[in-house]
Every structure is written in C-alpha cells, then in structure tokens.
Amino acid sequence: MEPNKVEALRAKQNAEKRFAQKDFTGAKNYALKAQALFPELEGITQMVATFEVYIASQVNVNGEVDFYAILGSDPSADKAKLKKQYKNMAVLLHPDKNKTVGADGAFRLVSEAWTLLSDNKKRSSYDLRRNRQVPSGDVQTNSSSLSHGLDTFWTVCTSCQVQYSIS
Structure with missing residues (x-):
C-alpha cells in the first residue's frame, strides 16, 4: 500500500x-487532508461535502438557520439555481450512494433547506425573518426581545427576488 494512502x-x-x-x-x-494525500480515496469527496453541510447548519443569520448556506447557495439565487444546487447536493449526499458517517443527517438538512426554499410563501417568510433589521448596538438573545420592525416596509423585486427594506 502506498504511504500516501x-x-x-x-x-x-x-x-x-x-x-x-x-x-x-x-x-x-x-x-x-486525506483528500489532498490520496484524491482517489473512496468516498472522500462525499465526506468533505457531508461535513460542509454540518458546518453550514451551525451558521445562524438573525437567529435563523442559514438554509442558503446549507445548500451552498446565496439568497439572491433564483428557484432554478436553488433546485439545481439541491439536486447536486442530493445526489452527492443520498445515503444510498454516500456511506460516510453523518451522510443521512446531511441529506436531511439539505432536504429541509430545499423544502423551505422551494415553497415561495415559506421562502418569503423565512427571508423576512432572516433579513430582519436589528439596530446596531442591540444584542438580543431570544426572539421575544427582538424588534419586529414595525416602521420598516419590506418589498421584493419582482424580477430578481431581492428583498429591500425601507425605514
């Protein structure tokens, strides 16, 4: 067996x-490191992708899990791009194809992200919660103390789906 392997x-x-x-x-x-030492190592690409999903699941934006990060996408992505990214991730992480430790959990996280982001109403509601404005200097630890931005008007660009707030 090769030393690198x-x-x-x-x-x-x-x-x-x-x-x-x-x-x-x-x-x-x-x-x-394993991938760099021996790129042909069985399942190493899937392992890296699995761990990246778990890392992304720990990212919070305004107290919300960052489902865009879980899919490896950004909030400005349209539904077609999100769907393509979801399909790529699903193929890579599906437990039938990926025997890496944690693959089933990573697949569930990606599926949950897609379920939410593929539904226009759920995505819009999620984006509003995720993008809510918290005044600088205010540190809040729970949702009951968060400002709901009653003086803020939110609008969505109909062509690119980017959300804007007008205070």
Missing part, C-alpha cells in the same frame, strides 16, 4: 473521530 486513511479515521465529537470543522480539515 496509509496516511490518507489515518486522516480519514481522524475525521470520523472528530465528527463523532461534533467537531465538524476539525473533521472537514482531516477529510481535506
């Missing part, structure tokens, strides 16, 4: 250990 397998095992400890960034770093 042995070292890559060791890095992959370390990635799995880090994942079990919920250290998703550490897990991804070890997986990337």
Whole structure:
C-alpha cells in the first residue's frame, strides 16, 4: 500500500473521530487532508461535502438557520439555481450512494433547506425573518426581545427576488 494512502486513511479515521465529537470543522480539515494525500480515496469527496453541510447548519443569520448556506447557495439565487444546487447536493449526499458517517443527517438538512426554499410563501417568510433589521448596538438573545420592525416596509423585486427594506 502506498504511504500516501496509509496516511490518507489515518486522516480519514481522524475525521470520523472528530465528527463523532461534533467537531465538524476539525473533521472537514482531516477529510481535506486525506483528500489532498490520496484524491482517489473512496468516498472522500462525499465526506468533505457531508461535513460542509454540518458546518453550514451551525451558521445562524438573525437567529435563523442559514438554509442558503446549507445548500451552498446565496439568497439572491433564483428557484432554478436553488433546485439545481439541491439536486447536486442530493445526489452527492443520498445515503444510498454516500456511506460516510453523518451522510443521512446531511441529506436531511439539505432536504429541509430545499423544502423551505422551494415553497415561495415559506421562502418569503423565512427571508423576512432572516433579513430582519436589528439596530446596531442591540444584542438580543431570544426572539421575544427582538424588534419586529414595525416602521420598516419590506418589498421584493419582482424580477430578481431581492428583498429591500425601507425605514
């Protein structure tokens, strides 16, 4: 067995250990190391993608899980781009094809993101919550203390779906 492959397998095992400890960034770093050492290592691309989804699921914007980050997209993406990204992620993460530790959970996160973002009403409501304006200097820890922006008018561009607030 090649020395690089042995070292890559060791890095992959370390990635799995880090994942079990919920250290998703550490897990991804070890997986990337394994991928760099031996790119042909079975399942390493899926492992990296799986860990990236878990890392993205920890990102919050105004207290909301960033479903755009989970899909690896941005809020300005139209529905067709989101659908394409979802399909790519679903193929890569589907538990029938991806035997990586945590693949089933990553697939569920991606499916949840797509379910919300593919529904125009749910997406619009989510975007409003995600983009709500919090005055600078105010630090809030729970949703009951958040300003609901009653003096703010929100509008959506009909061609690009970007949301704008007018205070």
